[in-house]
Amino acid sequence: MNKEDFYQNFREKMRKWLATDEGKTNKFGEYLMFAPDLFHLLCKLSLDDAVPVKEKAKLAGAIAYFVSPIDLLPEALTGPLGYVDDIAVAAFVLNGLVNNTDKSIVEKHWAGDGDVLQVIQSIIKGADDMLGSGLWAKLRKKFQ
Template sequence: MGENHMDFYRQLRNKINSWLQGNEGKNHKWAEYLMLVPDMFHLLCKLVIDPDVSPAEKAKLGAVIVYFVSPIDFIPEGFTGPLGFLDDLALTAYALNSIINHTDPQIIKKHWAGQDDILTVIKNIVATADQMVGSGVWNKLKALWKN
């Protein structure tokens, strides 16, 4: 794992964990989903370097990583704090759900560092994304992925 990836991953995990332990985060409606954010980022990074993932799929995943680390997105973390990672999480799940159609799900499972089944996690995020980020943002994220 590259040092930049680990730095971002550690910072992300620390930022979210700190927020979740505070008054606002500990009982937040989306706290369970926010805990998935660092592991989803880690999964993206691992899939991009996996030789069994096609170059076309790697390019798409790379675009999601760029969105993830960009300070400018639909729900910017700079203004909303860790809640700003919900759009990153929704886009990641949408992208992974699409990629599963062209990549062996075992490859995705192999790199998943989380505890729950990744295919179930993806399905649950996609199913609740409309509520999580709002229908306007969700539709924009899906359109972004299709372009």
């Protein structure tokens, strides 16, 4: 399976879940739909020569966290809700990248809906609610 197929399959899987009764009533559904887009963005940016090496290391950490079966909210146990922590980590790392480089680098690789900068800020603002302040603080510390 190529990278684009993985991305499209991930998006379709999330769309299907969001169409279920559980997905429709989940208060974090709007954030969860960004999971495939954020993962795709992390991967694209990690390959971009315009991204500084220090930032690429953070991107690699966020990608590893996304795909790891062992994280704070494992998808194998929690289903799509397990992506909430992955989304928060991705937004945190991407926000740092936007603050330390030209934001157009991030914008050019965004394949999702809406303004990527607004998506990142929205997720960061909602992270306390999604994860709880204690868990969110631990994740931020890990990825600074």
